[in-house]
Amino acid sequence: ISAAFSSALERYGATGWQAVPVEVPGVDEPLSLLASTGRVGPVVRASREAPVGPDKFGRFLAPDRWDGTDVFVSDNENAILVIK
Numbered sequence: 001i002s003a004a005f006s007s008a009l010e011r012y013g014a015t016g017w018q019a020v021p022v023e024v025p026g027v028d029e030p031l032s033l034l035a036s037t038g039r040v041g042p043v044v045r046a047s048r049e050a051p052v053g054p055d056k057f058g059r060f061l062a063p064d065r066w067d068g069t070d071v072f073v074s075d076n077e078n079a080i081l082v083i084k
Contacts, residue, residue, distance in 0.1 A: 001019060
């Protein structure tokens with residue numbers, strides 16, 4: 001991530017992340033790796049065959065498995081999620 005993005009997360013007061021400085025050959029701008037320290041349970045996909053409550057479409061997170069951070073990774077997907 002860029003220094004501007006890192007600064008924006010800091011100004012916002014976002015929780016559940018850290019920036020790890022990295023060097024990228026040929027790039028003069030300082031960059032960092034966005035690392036998520038926040039966690040949540042699995043992402044559940046609703047479908048006609050497997051609805052989540054009354055919903056038959058969408059992706060859902062179980063609020064009781066979320067640690068309350070703004071930046072987090074689910075148990076079953078390799079993606080950083082951001083909320084707020």
